[in-house]
Amino acid sequence: MPIVDMKMLEGFSQDQKEAMYAEVTDALCRTLGCRPDQVRIMVSDLATGDFAIAGKSVAAMRKASPSS
Amino acid sequence: MPIVDMKMLEGFSQDQKEAMYAEVTDALCRTLGCRPDQVRIMVSDLATGDFAIAGKSVAAMRKASPSS
């Protein structure tokens, strides 16, 4: 432990994910005093149509205002 | 908050999902008194082979009795 289940919008590169794994694991070990090998991080990439804020998906929001 | 993590069998259209986001968010705001912008809904589409009831996947059940 800790076991981290992370949901993110799809589109991040594998390099970004690798950097994230390393830095989040360091942050957890520094603050919680756990060992790196105790930390597991699982990422679920969400399509923009599968994540909604205030009753609207990100896909619908982007379609409504492409520039934002 | 609330943060809603919803697992559904794959196959729903994006229009159905958009209607669901709007109506579920309304229902949460009406009953819990939260603001729409506080509500986040995340959908994971599950393949029929990845969801099991009573020890059998939906895919296997459908193969065994196509008409049901």
Next chain:
Amino acid sequence: MPIVDMKMLEGFSQDQKEAMYAEVTDALCRTLGCRPDQVRIMVSDLATGDFAIAGKSVAAMRKASPSS
């Protein structure tokens, strides 16, 4: 299905939760065409110290500005 895993800040009454179950289930059935008995909702109440936005827990934010 759908199976709904909902995280909310602790403090809602059981009556509010019961109203939420009924209205969210109706919303799901109306928009996804599922039957009520296919819908399961699981609630996890989070303490304000266990939910953080922008790197700060709700508890810490409320302590910093009690009136907000």
Next chain:
Amino acid sequence: MPIVDMKMLEGFSQDQKEAMYAEVTDALCRTLGCRPDQVRIMVSDLATGDFAIAGKSVAAMRKASPSS
């Protein structure tokens, strides 16, 4: 109940999953005394780049030492 949310590295065959559903459901019913129809199992297949141990993804670890 119980409702089981299982994350596994992608690559298992559907036959392996079907055997797993049956045996895990049996194990739960034997030990918890629930009925099979009360047990739901949901599987999320994770790509090796989406699961990290000790700050490194399984994909990166395998790339670094292919034989292991």
Next chain:
Amino acid sequence: MPIVDMKMLEGFSQDQKEAMYAEVTDALCRTLGCRPDQVRIMVSDLATGDFAIAGKSVAAMRKASPSS
């Protein structure tokens, strides 16, 4: 892996949980060919008021028909 996140109604004894951990881990290793030390199981006990089927919590259902 696999990492198992299990939601159950509260009330099971620790002995039942220990038996469940052992048997579910065996079932996973037998069917998926993983090693026991790769299996992690996390249990969340849900109050009967925090789990709803068909729009009603188990607590409300039990209150409505105590004998069932």
Next chain:
Amino acid sequence: MPIVDMKMLEGFSQDQKEAMYAEVTDALCRTLGCRPDQVRIMVSDLATGDFAIAGKSVAAMRKASPSS
């Protein structure tokens, strides 16, 4: 996004959690380029009897070898 669902063994102080929220949020923003206000972290504290590795709970393991 990202939305982080973190399971940890109970026992960490609120100060440790606050430091973790801040450092994990920084790590996510640095590596994924998101804004702090887009990051939500939810913590579930698990009792040692509710987390099992290799078929045995941490509570049972600690009881079997207190010094470890």
